[in-house]
Amino acid sequence: MSHPAPEELSEAARTALAEILGRSEPLTPKDRLKIPAQQMPAQPPGERRHNMDEVALGYTAEQARIEALRCLQCKRQPCVEGCPVRIDIPAFVKAVGDGDFDQAVAIVKRNSLLPAICGRVCPQEVQCQQNCTVGRSLKDVGKAVSIGRLERFVADREREAGEIDTPPVKAETGKRVAVVGSGPASLVVAADLRRKGHAVTIFEAFHKPGGVMLYGIPEFRLPKRIVQTEIDTLLAMGVEIRTNFVIGRTRKLHDLIEKDGYDAIFVGTGAGLPKFMHIEGENLVGVFSANEFLTRVNLMRAYDRDRADTPVFDMRKVAVLGGGNVAMDCSRCALRLGAEEVHLVYRRTEKEMPARAEEVAHAKEEGVNFHILQNAIRMLGDAQGCVRAMECLRYELGEPDGSGRRRPVPIEGSELVMELDTVIVAIGNESNPLIKQTTPDLETNKWGNITVDENGATSIPGVFAGGDIVSGAATVILAMGQGRIAAEAMHEFIVGKSTRRKRR
Amino acid sequence: MYKIRSKRYLSNDVVRLTVEAPLIAEERRPGQFIILQAREDFGERIPLTIADADPAQGTITLIFQVVGKTTHLLADLEEGEAIINLVGPLGKPTHIEKFGTVVGVGGGIGVAPLHPIAKAMKEAGNRVVLILGARTRDLLILEEQMRAIADETIVCTDDGSYGRKALVTEPLKELCERVPPPDLVLAIGPPVMMKFCSATTLPYAIRTVVSLNTIMVDGTGMCGGCRVTVGEETKFVCVDGPEFDGHQVDWPNMMNRLRAYKPQEDAARAAYREAADGRRREDR
Numbered sequence: 001m002s003h004p005a006p007e008e009l010s011e012a013a014r015t016a017l018a019e020i021l022g023r024s025e026p027l028t029p030k031d032r033l034k035i036p037a038q039q040m041p042a043q044p045p046g047e048r049r050h051n052m053d054e055v056a057l058g059y060t061a062e063q064a065r066i067e068a069l070r071c072l073q074c075k076r077q078p079c080v081e082g083c084p085v086r087i088d089i090p091a092f093v094k095a096v097g098d099g100d101f102d103q104a105v106a107i108v109k110r111n112s113l114l115p116a117i118c119g120r121v122c123p124q125e126v127q128c129q130q131n132c133t134v135g136r137s138l139k140d141v142g143k144a145v146s147i148g149r150l151e152r153f154v155a156d157r158e159r160e161a162g163e164i165d166t167p168p169v170k171a172e173t174g175k176r177v178a179v180v181g182s183g184p185a186s187l188v189v190a191a192d193l194r195r196k197g198h199a200v201t202i203f204e205a206f207h208k209p210g211g212v213m214l215y216g217i218p219e220f221r222l223p224k225r226i227v228q229t230e231i232d233t234l235l236a237m238g239v240e241i242r243t244n245f246v247i248g249r250t251r252k253l254h255d256l257i258e259k260d261g262y263d264a265i266f267v268g269t270g271a272g273l274p275k276f277m278h279i280e281g282e283n284l285v286g287v288f289s290a291n292e293f294l295t296r297v298n299l300m301r302a303y304d305r306d307r308a309d310t311p312v313f314d315m316r317k318v319a320v321l322g323g324g325n326v327a328m329d330c331s332r333c334a335l336r337l338g339a340e341e342v343h344l345v346y347r348r349t350e351k352e353m354p355a356r357a358e359e360v361a362h363a364k365e366e367g368v369n370f371h372i373l374q375n376a377i378r379m380l381g382d383a384q385g386c387v388r389a390m391e392c393l394r395y396e397l398g399e400p401d402g403s404g405r406r407r408p409v410p411i412e413g414s415e416l417v418m419e420l421d422t423v424i425v426a427i428g429n430e431s432n433p434l435i436k437q438t439t440p441d442l443e444t445n446k447w448g449n450i451t452v453d454e455n456g457a458t459s460i461p462g463v464f465a466g467g468d469i470v471s472g473a474a475t476v477i478l479a480m481g482q483g484r485i486a487a488e489a490m491h492e493f494i495v496g497k498s499t500r501r502k503r504r
Numbered sequence: 505m506y507k508i509r510s511k512r513y514l515s516n517d518v519v520r521l522t523v524e525a526p527l528i529a530e531e532r533r534p535g536q537f538i539i540l541q542a543r544e545d546f547g548e549r550i551p552l553t554i555a556d557a558d559p560a561q562g563t564i565t566l567i568f569q570v571v572g573k574t575t576h577l578l579a580d581l582e583e584g585e586a587i588i589n590l591v592g593p594l595g596k597p598t599h600i601e602k603f604g605t606v607v608g609v610g611g612g613i614g615v616a617p618l619h620p621i622a623k624a625m626k627e628a629g630n631r632v633v634l635i636l637g638a639r640t641r642d643l644l645i646l647e648e649q650m651r652a653i654a655d656e657t658i659v660c661t662d663d664g665s666y667g668r669k670a671l672v673t674e675p676l677k678e679l680c681e682r683v684p685p686p687d688l689v690l691a692i693g694p695p696v697m698m699k700f701c702s703a704t705t706l707p708y709a710i711r712t713v714v715s716l717n718t719i720m721v722d723g724t725g726m727c728g729g730c731r732v733t734v735g736e737e738t739k740f741v742c743v744d745g746p747e748f749d750g751h752q753v754d755w756p757n758m759m760n761r762l763r764a765y766k767p768q769e770d771a772a773r774a775a776y777r778e779a780a781d782g783r784r785r786e787d788r
Contacts (some may be wrong), residue, residue, distance in 0.1 A: 022585035022647055048760040053634060067608060071664035153737070205591065205722065205724050206589075206722065207541055207549075207591070243589070244589050244590060245594075246591060246594065249531070249592065249724075250527050250591070250592065250593070251526065251527065270701075272722075272724065272725065272726035273725050273726065274728045275729070278738075282583065282738070283732070283733050283754075283757055283761070284733055284760075285602065285760050285761055285763070285764045286764070288728075288729070289727060289728040289729075291726055291727045291728065292721060292727035292728055292729040295721050295722065295726070295727050296721060300544060300548065300549070300721065301545070304546070307546045307728070308546045308548075308571055309543075309546055309547050309772060310546075310548040310721075311548075311627065311765040311768035311772070313764065313765070314767065314768070327657070379603060382761060384763075385756060385757060385760030386760070387626070395580055432724065432725050432726065433725065433743065434724055434725060434743060438741075470667055
């Protein structure tokens with residue numbers, strides 16, 4: 001991919017927009033399909049791999065308008081269909097095209113509470129943009145209207161202008177809601193229920209709220225000030241946040257209802273238990289879970305070596321195991337922390353990687369070496385108990401498995417050894433057992449995920465759940481969607497209409 | 505904010521803080537720990553065992569040795585000042601029941617977490633024998649409080665400056681040879697001490713519980729930084745522990761993992777001490 005300077009992109013957009021606005025005839029669909037898709041201005045790879053600043057710089061106003069003018073306003077609206085929270089995408093995109101950015105952000109916010117975040121981290125290419133008529137007409141999903149970038153643009157513009165309104169809160173109902181965890185699902189529940197006039201308290205185990213958006217997703221993909229803005233809005237609405245509070249330990253779940261008098265509880269504690277490979281040598285010094293590595297770097301700010309007290313391992317040759325967004329984040333953080341070589345090891349091919357295409361491309365541009373159809377079988381240590389090498393096997397793809405992806409099959413006798421000093425295991429998360437262990441009557445499935453009905457209600461009346469603790473490791477937007485549904489059901493529960501489960 | 509009610513030096517570099525934390529004081533059980541951050545934003549999170557708690561006063565007691573930058577920062581806080589972040593109680597509580605004779609071995613700073621466990625074991629009807637060890641007399645803490653609990657107390661120092669001149673494993677071996685032998689041994693102290701206590705009791709097949717204090721970040725099972733190999737399995741000290749069967753712990757691995765950040769820790773401590781010396785010079 002070529003990397004035109006942001007000024008270049010901006011200049012081209014200005015000229016193009018002036019030309020379009022100067023036309024006497026309205027744009028035909030054919031004209032719209034000819035408008036060039038706007039490239040996202042970005043920091044050049046050679047530069048950004050040495051800093052933690054955001055990689056994608058965001059559209060200029062002119063770029064946003066041109067990109068929006070590519071939308072055909074088609075009747076089918078496949079974009080809305082693909083959006084987990086059903087944003088009225090054609091309407092907001094039209095407003096952007098008209099240059100009415102205030103209207104655009106207002107439309108987005110009717111359905112999405114966290115547009116600056118979703119515009120950055122949603123996998124749009126498999127959601128709203130996947131079946132975009134423009135992309136289909138041009139036979140390239142990469143040429144769909146960049147809905148996510150437009151969402152980001154309008155949200156950023158509003159925030160940077162200091163124009164964020166605190167959503168109105170209805171008269172106090174006197175009812176109290178406890179929200180456990182402060183990731184995306186929880187923030188949506190807190191906002192929705194506070195708007196209805198209920199008193200909301202968020203309980204967060206860490207010393208700062210934000211969940212995975214804070215400890216997991218790196219600064220260069222989601223600047224922490226953006227998450228903080230969303231938290232500040234909640235605080236301005238009157239939501240109480242209690243950090244350093246572990247439900248299951250500081251207080252049991254049942255105590256929140258029985259001792260503390262909460263009327264309903266939402267559990268959004270995330271998929272916080274790292275998966276390991278369970279192979280020899282995995283506990284050697286220098287082998288980390290992605291969670292540990294990312295938490296040190298992001299939440300504890302270990303990237304700021306001169307100021308942070310939390311150390312990060314001294315690494316030169318790093319292997320990252322996995323093919324998801326988290327594996328890309330780990331690889332790219334390792335580069336930024338000064339690793340000389342970063343090797344991503346994945347047992348299938350790039351096609352099967354769960355990571356977003358954009359993240360894969362960014363990682364490659366920055367110099368991450370990809371080793372596909374390969375997997376670790378054991379880690380080898382030195383006399384000090386530190387990892388010094390990793391033995392791998394080569395794989396080939398066989399028949400499709402339960403996930404619909406072709407199953408990787410090891411090739412006999414293909415053992416190879418990679419010399420390295422650090423391994424980061426980024427093969428996913430299981431659900432954190434803390435609440436389950438301390439709340440025996442809370443039903444979970446065989447993976448430890450909390451069992452809920454279609455409204456997010458759990459086996460305990462008044463207790464609801466959503467996000468990764470229910471669905472396993474998924475995305476920010478899916479968590480938000482579940483939060484919204486649960487919030488609605490919780491409101492119904494609180495005001496006296498019982499939940500379906502309770503009627504049974 | 506967690507206000508410091510009182511602060512006292514128990515020895516040259518061992519500090520006892522009584523801190524306001526009403527919910528933790530109410531919920532905590534012997535064997536559990538907290539994680540704290542001594543300064544905002546760039547401070548690190550470290551685990552410390554809860555030495556005692558007073559639910560009526562809403563306070564917990566922390567006893568720690570000043571070894572790294574964060575414990576230096578913590579020791580610099582005065583009465584009336586506050587610890588910025590503190591979370592707990594974390595970890596599984598000690599399994600308390602009437603076993604018969606329980607031997608508690610506390611080494612150095614490990615005497616502090618042993619104190620509430622010994623108390624609970626005594627209250628559960630056990631005969632409690634305590635071995636308290638320290639490098640030298642000045643480093644021996646809580647002797648009086650421990651003697652008040654125990655049916656029998658053996659004190660030893662490495663240099664013989666007080667009590668028996670012996671390592672704790674010596675009296676432990678003697679106790680194992682008594683008839684009847686102890687029903688349970690609880691060893692809390694430096695890893696090397698816990699390792700050798702476990703090795704001492706192994707031939708006698710006496711169940712030996714150790715309390716591990718590994719490197720942690722979140723303390724809720726999220727990061728796995730604290731993981732240890734116990735038997736054939738990987739366990740997380742923060743949620744599966746902190747207490748484990750000492751005969752099953754892979755000690756070399758555990759001790760190597762504790763040293764993972766040693767160069768960075770040494771540099772941070774040196775930089776902090778240098779800066780503190782600088783401040784003192786300016787004060788003069």
